[in-house]
Amino acid sequence: xxxxxxxxxxxxxxxxxxxxTTYERDSVMLRKIHDQALVNGKSYSWLEHLTTxxxxxxxxxxxxxxxxxxxxxxxxxxxxxxxxxxxxxxPKWIRGIKEYAYIETESGNTIVTNILALGGxxxxxxxxxxxxxxxxQDFEDLEKLGREKIEGKIVFYNKPxxxxxxxxxxxxxxxxxxxxxxxxxxxxxxxxGVIVRSLTHSLDDYPHTGVMSYGDLPMxxxxxxxxxxxxxxxxxxxxxxxxxxxxxxxxxxxYMMPDVLSHNVVGEIKGSQYPDQYIVxxxxxxxxDVGQGAHxxxxxxxxxxxxxxxxxxxxxxxxxxxxxVLFMNEENGTKGGLKYKEEVDRKKENHIFALESDAGGFxxxxxxxxxxxxxxxxxxxxxxxxxxxxIHYFEPxxxxxxxxxxxxxxxxxxxxxxxxxRYFDYHHAESDTFDxxxxxxxxxxxxxxxxxxYMIDQWGTIQHPVE
Amino acid sequence: xxxxxxxxxxxxxxxxxxxxTTYERDSVMLRKIHDQALVNGKSYSWLEHLTTxxxxxxxxxxxxxxxxxxxxxxxxxxxxxxxxxxxxxxPKWIRGIKEYAYIETESGNTIVTNILALGGxxxxxxxxxxxxxxxxQDFEDLEKLGREKIEGKIVFYNKPxxxxxxxxxxxxxxxxxxxxxxxxxxxxxxxxGVIVRSLTHSLDDYPHTGVMSYGDLPMxxxxxxxxxxxxxxxxxxxxxxxxxxxxxxxxxxxYMMPDVLSHNVVGEIKGSQYPDQYIVxxxxxxxxDVGQGAHxxxxxxxxxxxxxxxxxxxxxxxxxxxxxVLFMNEENGTKGGLKYKEEVDRKKENHIFALESDAGGFxxxxxxxxxxxxxxxxxxxxxxxxxxxxIHYFEPxxxxxxxxxxxxxxxxxxxxxxxxxRYFDYHHAESDTFDxxxxxxxxxxxxxxxxxxYMIDQWGTIQHPVE
Numbered sequence: 001x002x003x004x005x006x007x008x009x010x011x012x013x014x015x016x017x018x019x020x021t022t023y024e025r026d027s028v029m030l031r032k033i034h035d036q037a038l039v040n041g042k043s044y045s046w047l048e049h050l051t052t053x054x055x056x057x058x059x060x061x062x063x064x065x066x067x068x069x070x071x072x073x074x075x076x077x078x079x080x081x082x083x084x085x086x087x088x089x090x091p092k093w094i095r096g097i098k099e100y101a102y103i104e105t106e107s108g109n110t111i112v113t114n115i116l117a118l119g120g121x122x123x124x125x126x127x128x129x130x131x132x133x134x135x136x137q138d139f140e141d142l143e144k145l146g147r148e149k150i151e152g153k154i155v156f157y158n159k160p161x162x163x164x165x166x167x168x169x170x171x172x173x174x175x176x177x178x179x180x181x182x183x184x185x186x187x188x189x190x191x192x193g194v195i196v197r198s199l200t201h202s203l204d205d206y207p208h209t210g211v212m213s214y215g216d217l218p219m220x221x222x223x224x225x226x227x228x229x230x231x232x233x234x235x236x237x238x239x240x241x242x243x244x245x246x247x248x249x250x251x252x253x254x255y256m257m258p259d260v261l262s263h264n265v266v267g268e269i270k271g272s273q274y275p276d277q278y279i280v281x282x283x284x285x286x287x288x289d290v291g292q293g294a295h296x297x298x299x300x301x302x303x304x305x306x307x308x309x310x311x312x313x314x315x316x317x318x319x320x321x322x323x324x325v326l327f328m329n330e331e332n333g334t335k336g337g338l339k340y341k342e343e344v345d346r347k348k349e350n351h352i353f354a355l356e357s358d359a360g361g362f363x364x365x366x367x368x369x370x371x372x373x374x375x376x377x378x379x380x381x382x383x384x385x386x387x388x389x390x391i392h393y394f395e396p397x398x399x400x401x402x403x404x405x406x407x408x409x410x411x412x413x414x415x416x417x418x419x420x421x422r423y424f425d426y427h428h429a430e431s432d433t434f435d436x437x438x439x440x441x442x443x444x445x446x447x448x449x450x451x452x453x454y455m456i457d458q459w460g461t462i463q464h465p466v467e
Numbered sequence: 468x469x470x471x472x473x474x475x476x477x478x479x480x481x482x483x484x485x486x487x488t489t490y491e492r493d494s495v496m497l498r499k500i501h502d503q504a505l506v507n508g509k510s511y512s513w514l515e516h517l518t519t520x521x522x523x524x525x526x527x528x529x530x531x532x533x534x535x536x537x538x539x540x541x542x543x544x545x546x547x548x549x550x551x552x553x554x555x556x557x558p559k560w561i562r563g564i565k566e567y568a569y570i571e572t573e574s575g576n577t578i579v580t581n582i583l584a585l586g587g588x589x590x591x592x593x594x595x596x597x598x599x600x601x602x603x604q605d606f607e608d609l610e611k612l613g614r615e616k617i618e619g620k621i622v623f624y625n626k627p628x629x630x631x632x633x634x635x636x637x638x639x640x641x642x643x644x645x646x647x648x649x650x651x652x653x654x655x656x657x658x659x660g661v662i663v664r665s666l667t668h669s670l671d672d673y674p675h676t677g678v679m680s681y682g683d684l685p686m687x688x689x690x691x692x693x694x695x696x697x698x699x700x701x702x703x704x705x706x707x708x709x710x711x712x713x714x715x716x717x718x719x720x721x722y723m724m725p726d727v728l729s730h731n732v733v734g735e736i737k738g739s740q741y742p743d744q745y746i747v748x749x750x751x752x753x754x755x756d757v758g759q760g761a762h763x764x765x766x767x768x769x770x771x772x773x774x775x776x777x778x779x780x781x782x783x784x785x786x787x788x789x790x791x792v793l794f795m796n797e798e799n800g801t802k803g804g805l806k807y808k809e810e811v812d813r814k815k816e817n818h819i820f821a822l823e824s825d826a827g828g829f830x831x832x833x834x835x836x837x838x839x840x841x842x843x844x845x846x847x848x849x850x851x852x853x854x855x856x857x858i859h860y861f862e863p864x865x866x867x868x869x870x871x872x873x874x875x876x877x878x879x880x881x882x883x884x885x886x887x888x889r890y891f892d893y894h895h896a897e898s899d900t901f902d903x904x905x906x907x908x909x910x911x912x913x914x915x916x917x918x919x920x921y922m923i924d925q926w927g928t929i930q931h932p933v934e
Contacts, residue, residue: 038630096607163505166856166911363830363886365857390832393857419830419886421907428923440668440888445631 003308026385026458029316030451036310037447044439046074046302047361051292051434058119058289059329060092060260067285068263071326075267075305078103078312083288086264088339090329093120095289096253099226103236104130104247111239113232116207116429117252118179118196119288119332120214121407122222128251129154129224130192135240138178139185151190154248156240157182158197158233160426168201168420169359169398172427174197176210183225184215194225195248197233199424205229209288211332224252233313264336265326267308271457273319277464278344280323280354281307281453284330284402291432295423299361299442303381303416306446306454318457319466320352327402330358337402344406353456355414355449356400360426362418366393367452370413375462379412382455391448393417412456416449473688493852493925496783497918501615503777504914513541513769514828515784518759518901525586525756526796527727535730535751537792542734542772547780553731555806557796561586562756563720563854570703571597571714578706580699583674583896584719585646585663586755586799587681590868595718596621596660596691598713605645606652618657621715623707625664625700628891635668635887636826636865639894643677650692651682652769661692662715664700666891672696673896676755678799691719723892731803732793733845734775737741738924739787744931745811746823747790748774748920751797758899762890765901766828766909768793770883773913774920785924786933787819792870797825804869811873819931820923822881823867827893828909829885834919838879842929845855846879849922858915860884877930879923883916 037043050057057063068085075083094407099117102110113187134150135141137159142150157178176199183194198208207227214222228236239246258421267287271277283300287293304324311318327336344351355367366386369376386392399413407413418441426432462464504510517524517534525531535552566584569577603609604626609617629639643666650661662833665675674694681689695703706713732752736879738744744857750767754760772793774837778785794803811818822834833853836843841861865879874880885908893899927933 034633035631163907164502166501168907363888390860421911422831422905425905437894438889440630440635444888 018187026455029454030385033450033454034447035308036313037306037450038440038441040313041306041443041446042309043302043306043442043446046305047294047298047437047442048434050298050302051294056289056291056293057285057287058093059090059262059332060257061289062165064286064328065260068265071265071285071301071305074267075324078267078309080267080308080312081270083267086214086266086339086343088262088264088328088335089259090335091333092257092260093332094257094278095254096123096255099250099252100128101226101248101250103239104249105239106243112444113236114207114229115133115195115226115250116209116290117254118212118227119209119324120212120256121183121252121254123255124193124224128249130249131192132245133240133248135237142185142189147189150186150412153191154193154195155182155186155191156195156236158237160197161199161201163201163326163345168424171201172199172424173237179210179227180212181210181215183223184217187217187221187223192225193223193250195228196225198227198230199232200427201232202425203230205231206431208427208429209290210218210428223282226250226252262327262328264340266323268321268323269308269311269318271320271322272317276324276350277320278349278351279320279453280325280351280403280458281449282327282354282402283357284324284336286329286331288331290426291426291430292429292434294432294437295360295426296428296432297330297358299437299445301360302355303357303442303446303449307450310450311403320457321451322457330401334401337405341405351406351411352461353412354403355416355452356403357416357445357449358400359416359418359420360423361420361437364391364416364418364445364448365442366391366417367414368382368395368397368399368417370407371398372462375412378462386451389416389444389448410461412461414452416445418445484689487886492517493922494864496921497852497856499781500777500917500921501914503780504773504910504917505907507780508773508910508913509776510769510773510913513772514761514765514904514909515901516534517765518761519770521760523756524894525560525752526557526729526753526793526799527724528756531729531753531795535732538732538752538768538772542732542791545734545776547775547779548566548737549732550734552807552917553733553797553810554830555729555731555795555802556726557729557802558800559724559727560724560799561724561742563590563722566717566719567595568693568715568717570706571716572706573710573712580703581672581674581696582662582693582717583676583757584721585679585692585694587679587723588692588719588721590649590720591660591718595716597714597716598659599712600715602704607700609656614656617653620658621660621662622649622653622658623662624702625704627664628666628668630668635891638668639666646677646694648682650679651684652730654684654690658690660690660717662695663692665694665697667697667894669892670697670701673898675895676757677895691718693717699840707743716769729795731795731807733790735788735790736775736785738776738786739784740790742788743817744787745790745816745818746787746920746923747792747818747870748916749792749794749821749869751803752793753796753798756896757895758893758897759901761893761899761901761904763825763899764825764892766912767824770824770828770913770916771911773918774822777917787924789920789924793861799867804872808872818873818878819928820879821870821873822883822919823870824883824912824916825867826885827885827889827890828904828912830908831858831883831885831912831915833858833884834881835862835864835866835884836881837866837874838927842879845929847930853918856911856915877928879928881919883912885912
């Protein structure tokens, strides 16, 4: 009896869905989408070009502009109804010459260690900065220590990412405020610089950069901030226990320039039934200025492009207008996402759904949704269609930075949810390169996205159902 | 209303389970198991030693024997109730000197290509074998071609693994008979050698070896068989279209030796309530003789060891006797699995459950079960407990080669089901090395296994329920 009750769900949900829809038609279409992605997939070769031929793509860099040109050209080859650029002013931060850092023991020996300036950080004084170092975990430790123990020192934030969380993004969320605001907070106590343990579970030699901000700190109070690799952080911490008066030296020549012109890249297939209702699928074209921006977020861009490629090659004529948007400047400003929203408002374009892929090109497990409860529950009824592809993790949650500005009542936002275990091994580091991306995992992610976009196109949303 | 019906399952299954069990206790235990694996995990450092210090471990090799000694010592450190070796005679196949192969064009130019002798293959004639080559996909093509077109030639099996299957093991299953029996079948038509396209979706330069058999062919009819990399296969196939009379040369000096003595490694914690009922968790200690046998199956061994380590460190006293078994000779004989079963029968040990990890140390997604329908449906009721760890893929299916001989009415066999996309990139190739294993993915697999073993220990099976 227990068993009978247990099996009710599958029977019922299928029956109900089948009664009200053409379940088989959708099921066949998802199979075709997956076959297209796995047999004729373009995403992997696009990614190879974007990462190995163009390389990293920080906003305002030559790489970013090459990526705009390249992806626009590739979208034009697909025979979409429209491909265009959206002008957007973006911040331009320059890393300068390669950073240099060492630990100086109490007896004067030096041990070189790997660092990377945090994105947005100011430079050290000319010739570098050498000072005593004080280790803390988080901001509350600054208050405990007080100005007396911090002034004139370099603050070393050494909070490891929590290993217990199953989803690594949760652990990242527990530490990212330190990278973002660590310099601002330490400066308030008179610190002269900040060294932040890299945000990764991996114990290795790669420093991981990422955006930081001085917030409302006056410019003359800015202090330089850099990430140290996790192995470097472990060594520094061990040495500090033995030699609390050791010194840390680092030199970086990073600086902000005035904003420069860049672009979002947009391509669209016009809807046959609801041309004025828009469905967006996207990723961000910019990356940090180290490695190749392969998982973050070259993968998301080529997957979003692949969704439209699949529809074209399947001769699928969508009911709604479907847009791929490659956003510029997710990493340090979200100017592309904000600009896109500005244009949506200006043109009064009605957006019903947006899906972003910005969690790496790993094996997809499903989606997280930012939506009304009713919309989520409606989408949940499609789960059994997605299960054969093992992409039936459907949970309320985070969607994406770039589509975030589109949020309003009635719109459904979603994020592709790949397996998250390896993401922070490569995130914002030299190691985020093409060879870390598995072809099939990337392709399956694109197929998952195309499947969800197809279902939304067929059924619409609560506020905008397909009649 | 549809939504209400849709949500019935979750409500019901939880209620029923909660009514009949202490759901919260089990839930807390699964959390503790995961914390242990992720915070104090030993599996990754064991694997590092097994792969980088010992290396590959073909049955009968020095590496295999070192692995027996090492894992026995490590199990002894855990303070188990018993650790012992089981003697087992295993085949000993020797690869000999490094293979050498080239394509010779019709005009006499040569292009060197990568091959690996298949495990169990005989050598080429002294000085190597050069012959014309005929390309086929599968055995039915041999019949179509007939003896006339095959006699005196090398048969080149060039059947790619099907990319459409979501689970890569399904695609492997569609091709592995060619590697296993390709030489035997081709020899019937007078072929002088066999070259088999490597069993991987990846397009790269690594040949992938694996077991083959001559079946009932008389020994004087044996012909040498080797795997060619997928890139090599593509090149050879292209060239054959242009130059059907090109020749292929290969030299290999592989041969079989008489069987030698080796061992299964067994460790156990005595059960408090049902000491005579056994639960087994295992992997296989042998590997192929290339790479480091990291995913296949160093990962499975250290995960199985980790299950008992976790129970010891949590001071968990199992109700049943829980055994870790590291099987010898999965790759080319299953002698370890057969020997274990022989001992079980001889000692009349009652086995109620066995779980094997032999699908790589990738992010776990759940389990497949070989069991009665009733046992499967009972276990399915635990799904919601496993969902927070994203390991709730529970499906009937394959369990494992080594535990296969234990199969009989009433016993439940299970296989850990990790994400399968990358497995065949490394399978039986030089590239199956420690650096391909992600620490957290490996640890989460061990935690998934410990969770399932715990649940079986708490609840038993249909034939052997815990009272």
